[in-house]
Every structure is written in C-alpha cells, then in structure tokens.
Amino acid sequence: MTMWFRIVRVLLVFLCLLYRPSSLHAFLPAGDPPVRADVFPVGYTPEGALEVGVHLQMDRGWHVYWENPGDAGMPVSIEWDLPDGYTAGPLEFPAPGTFMSGDMTGFGYDSEVVLFSTIVAATADGRTEQFPEEVFPFEADVSWLACAESCIPGSARVRLQAGTPRDELLQKAATWKSLLPVESSADALQLDRAVLEQVKDRMQVRLEFSGAEASGIEAFYPSPSLSGLDLGGLAAGPKHVVLPLTSADAPSAVSGVVITAGGAYEVESAIQLPASGPSGSWWSGVVPFLAMLGFSFVGGMLLNVMPCVLPVLGLKVFSLIGSPGEHGGQSGGSR
Incomplete structure (x- = not known):
C-alpha cells in the first residue's frame, strides 16, 4: 500500500509539471538554475569511512525536499560512481522544516542544506588512514525537485576532490550535522x-x-x-x-x-488500542447499528399504545388464542 501511495504521489508531481509547461519554460531559460549542488570531504570516521557533505544552495523562495517530502514532491538523492572496492551508504538528512503550498504540506529545506553521505573502502575495517589520493576524484549525480510557485526537477554531476575544504564549508557541515536525528533514549526523550x-x-x-x-x-x-x-x-x-x-x-x-x-x-x-474499550472502524460501525435497533424497539412499543391502535389489539389477541365457540365446534367434531 505504501509503495503504491508513493508511486501515485510522484506521478501527480510530474503530471503537474506537464500540465503547466508555460510556467516551467518561464524559469528554464533565465540564467542559472534555482539550485546549485557540490560535494566536499568532511572527514574520516574512527572506522575509516569518508564522510562527505552534499551541499545544496537554493535561490530565494525555492525549496527542496526531505526524505519524506510530504503530500507531494521528491526527496534529494545521490548516485555515486565509485571505483571497485568502494561503496556509499544511504544519504543522511538533517531535521527539515515545513512549508505549505495551498492545502498541501511539504517537508524540506530552503536557502541551503548540507546532507551527508558516507563512502567505505572494502578494507576499511579497523583502519583510520585516509584513502589514497590516486582513487580521487569520486563522481556522483545529485538529483532533486525544486519548488516555488512551480516545480522544476534538477540534477548536477558533482566531483569529490581529495584534500581539506574551506573552513566555511566545514562550519556549515558542523551546523547541519548537529541537526541529524539521533536515537531516542530514556534520559533525553x-x-x-x-x-x-x-x-x-x-x-x-x-x-x-x-x-x-x-x-x-x-x-x-x-x-x-x-x-x-x-x-x-x-x-x-x-x-x-x-x-x-x-x-x-x-x-x-x-x-x-x-x-x-x-x-x-x-x-x-x-x-x-485504547484500554477503555474497542475502537476503530469495526466498533464505530457497530455502535450506530445497536442504537438503530434500540430506537426501533422503543418506537414499536410506543406505536402499540397509541389510541388509534388500541382497538386493533383485541382483534390481534383473539386471532392468536381463538374464540370459545371455535374451540367448542372443534371438540364436538372430534367426538
């Protein structure tokens, strides 16, 4: 059910794009795209994996989507092109924000965001040294759906170089990394x-x-x-x-x-389920049915004591028990 719901949601987004081609073409020729993407090395984990920052910058009024985009949209994704022996983990998303488009609710980011991807070497278990420089650069395709008054799908081919990035990027990475969700605990939440x-x-x-x-x-x-x-x-x-x-x-x-x-x-x-009793669609359907039966019974009792019905009650009783003459005739016939 969940899979079909997501497929329908994605199809609706692209149908909206096809339905409004004039809005789409109005944005495409106007210089730079509304979203720009790049990647940079954040550092190595104690296990020897390379943590990579995926940096997206959006023009004013534009936003991209979280891993759950909400009522409509598509999450940011990345597909790495890595040398043999290297694999990438799933994209990690910091906590998003909420934005409304009409009566539709979306989750994602505006202005800018740093997402995180981890690259692991086949021999990375227990090692902390950096990857050899000859394996760089790593390349990847980053894809997104950017929305403002209309939506535009976008993508960029990015290249990860060896070395230390600018302090500004490392500071951004630290800020967004602090917004990555952590496992809840009894002490905190x-x-x-x-x-x-x-x-x-x-x-x-x-x-x-x-x-x-x-x-x-x-x-x-x-x-x-x-x-x-x-x-x-x-x-x-x-x-x-x-x-x-x-x-x-x-x-x-x-x-x-x-x-x-x-x-x-x-x-x-x-x-x-609540401890107070049954709930849900089954019980919510049974309760009105029982109430209807109760009202029908009470209505029937009231109908039988109405003045216009009283003369009929005697006829109904006689029809059930029969008259004395009828019983006598039947007895005589049996003799």
Missing part, C-alpha cells in the same frame, strides 16, 4: 506509548513522551514508510504529538523524527 483514539468523527494517533526534552517538543516529521496521515493537521506540544488519520484504517506502527528545543530524535513504536 522516550516515546512511552502510541495510542489510537477517536475524537468526534475522526481517528487519530496520540504519542506520549517522557524525558528531559519532552517538555520542549516543537514538531514531528513522519518517516517515509508512514502513510495515511493528515499532514496538515499534525500537532506537537509539551510531552505529546497528535497524528490525525485520513481514514479509520490505522497503521500498525508509527515512526519519525521528533524535534525539540535541544535536538532531533528518531522514535518508533507499535500503536496500541
């Missing part, structure tokens, strides 16, 4: 439970938190695998997050990134 509940005619999932950072919860960004949410209705506050659902079919688990005043935390939990 812990998701105690995720409960499915019904409020009026809508279903929602309520997340309850504890820990030192729980009182400073500011936002929640659902993971790409979590669908069926009304993203425009997400609400976050001290020690809780509320996720309204678009239907009565609730997901079995919830996962995402919680933003607090002190950082970003990855959380995950199975969704529990």
Whole structure:
C-alpha cells in the first residue's frame, strides 16, 4: 500500500509539471538554475569511512525536499560512481522544516542544506588512514525537485576532490550535522506509548513522551514508510504529538523524527488500542447499528399504545388464542 501511495504521489508531481509547461519554460531559460549542488570531504570516521557533505544552495523562495517530502514532491538523492572496492551508504538528512503550498504540506529545506553521505573502502575495517589520493576524484549525480510557485526537477554531476575544504564549508557541515536525528533514549526523550483514539468523527494517533526534552517538543516529521496521515493537521506540544488519520484504517506502527528545543530524535513504536474499550472502524460501525435497533424497539412499543391502535389489539389477541365457540365446534367434531 505504501509503495503504491508513493508511486501515485510522484506521478501527480510530474503530471503537474506537464500540465503547466508555460510556467516551467518561464524559469528554464533565465540564467542559472534555482539550485546549485557540490560535494566536499568532511572527514574520516574512527572506522575509516569518508564522510562527505552534499551541499545544496537554493535561490530565494525555492525549496527542496526531505526524505519524506510530504503530500507531494521528491526527496534529494545521490548516485555515486565509485571505483571497485568502494561503496556509499544511504544519504543522511538533517531535521527539515515545513512549508505549505495551498492545502498541501511539504517537508524540506530552503536557502541551503548540507546532507551527508558516507563512502567505505572494502578494507576499511579497523583502519583510520585516509584513502589514497590516486582513487580521487569520486563522481556522483545529485538529483532533486525544486519548488516555488512551480516545480522544476534538477540534477548536477558533482566531483569529490581529495584534500581539506574551506573552513566555511566545514562550519556549515558542523551546523547541519548537529541537526541529524539521533536515537531516542530514556534520559533525553522516550516515546512511552502510541495510542489510537477517536475524537468526534475522526481517528487519530496520540504519542506520549517522557524525558528531559519532552517538555520542549516543537514538531514531528513522519518517516517515509508512514502513510495515511493528515499532514496538515499534525500537532506537537509539551510531552505529546497528535497524528490525525485520513481514514479509520490505522497503521500498525508509527515512526519519525521528533524535534525539540535541544535536538532531533528518531522514535518508533507499535500503536496500541485504547484500554477503555474497542475502537476503530469495526466498533464505530457497530455502535450506530445497536442504537438503530434500540430506537426501533422503543418506537414499536410506543406505536402499540397509541389510541388509534388500541382497538386493533383485541382483534390481534383473539386471532392468536381463538374464540370459545371455535374451540367448542372443534371438540364436538372430534367426538
């Protein structure tokens, strides 16, 4: 279900681009593209992997998308062209922001962002020395969807050189690296439970938190695998997050990134039914049915004591038990 939802979402984005060709061509010939990309080495991990910063700069008013783009969009992606023996890990996304386009909610970045990719050598286990310079440069294709009043897909071929980048880039990398989500913990932030509940005619999932950072919860960004949410209705506050659902079919688990005043935390939990009793689409359908039966019974009883119905009650009783004369005739005939 999730896979089909994402496919349909991507197709809708490109159909919108095809439907508005005049807006697209209005931006393409006008000089530089609205997004520029480059890569630079951040440093080596203790395990010997090379951490790479993927730097995107957006013109004013333009934005690119997080790993879960929201109601529509496409996340930034990178495809490395590496020599034999070298592999790249998945792209790491810092905590995003939220932007609205009409009634659609999107998650991503404006102005600029540094994403992170890690390159590992086949012999990197236990080593801390740098990669030999002769393996450089590494090349990659970075792709994105940039949106403002209209959307333009873009890409760039980037080249990673050996050496130390400018201090300015390293400072940017440090800032954005501090926004990478970390695993939640009982001391900082812990998701105690995720409960499915019904409020009026809508279903929602309520997340309850504890820990030192729980009182400073500011936002929640659902993971790409979590669908069926009304993203425009997400609400976050001290020690809780509320996720309204678009239907009565609730997901079995919830996962995402919680933003607090002190950082970003990855959380995950199975969704529990409320302890007070059944809920969900089955119970919400049974309750109106039982109420209808109750009202029908009460209405039938009232109808039987109405003045216009009273004379008929005697005829109904006689038809059920029969008259004395009829019983006598039957007895005589039997003799």
